[in-house]
Amino acid sequence: MPKNSICAEIGVYKGNFSAKIIEVVQPAKLHLIDPWIYEEEDTYKTSLYGGQKGKNQENMDNIYQSVKERFQDQINPNRIVVHRSTSLQTAEQFEDNYFDWVYIDGNHLYEFVKKDLETYYKKVKAGGYITGDDYGATQMWWEDGVKKAVDEFRAKSSCKTVLIQGGQFILQKL
Numbered sequence: 001m002p003k004n005s006i007c008a009e010i011g012v013y014k015g016n017f018s019a020k021i022i023e024v025v026q027p028a029k030l031h032l033i034d035p036w037i038y039e040e041e042d043t044y045k046t047s048l049y050g051g052q053k054g055k056n057q058e059n060m061d062n063i064y065q066s067v068k069e070r071f072q073d074q075i076n077p078n079r080i081v082v083h084r085s086t087s088l089q090t091a092e093q094f095e096d097n098y099f100d101w102v103y104i105d106g107n108h109l110y111e112f113v114k115k116d117l118e119t120y121y122k123k124v125k126a127g128g129y130i131t132g133d134d135y136g137a138t139q140m141w142w143e144d145g146v147k148k149a150v151d152e153f154r155a156k157s158s159c160k161t162v163l164i165q166g167g168q169f170i171l172q173k174l
Contacts, residue, residue, distance in 0.1 A: 011106035104132035108142035
């Protein structure tokens, strides 16, 4: 992804990928978007934010606080903005054509990935990128949600497939 860009990561969890973005891309502005909500439904029992892994809401609150602390030096100069809300709620804060690229790694269920792709497509500049994780991973709790949503999006949207490899996808907005 281009250095000194304006970007967003949807689905931050503990911020490990966020740290890589900061190191490699050195973004002008990075928006970290995650509700850090514990999901009690059975659907999420093996997800990072549900069941035994997620533990409870207090654990998710602690993870959120640790992310804020981890990036405190970059948050103060307003280089990193942490949004504790859903990706769809947060999208309303951005004008269309705002981002150079967006990385989608939030809720992997089909309907959520589909909405993230549709919503953030408008928020990415022409020539910018919509990227994400877990494409093709079908043996997980979300079954084929990511792949199905991305494939449908690719078929009906004005974008070029740049890369699909190792579970990652990169689409360029035309």
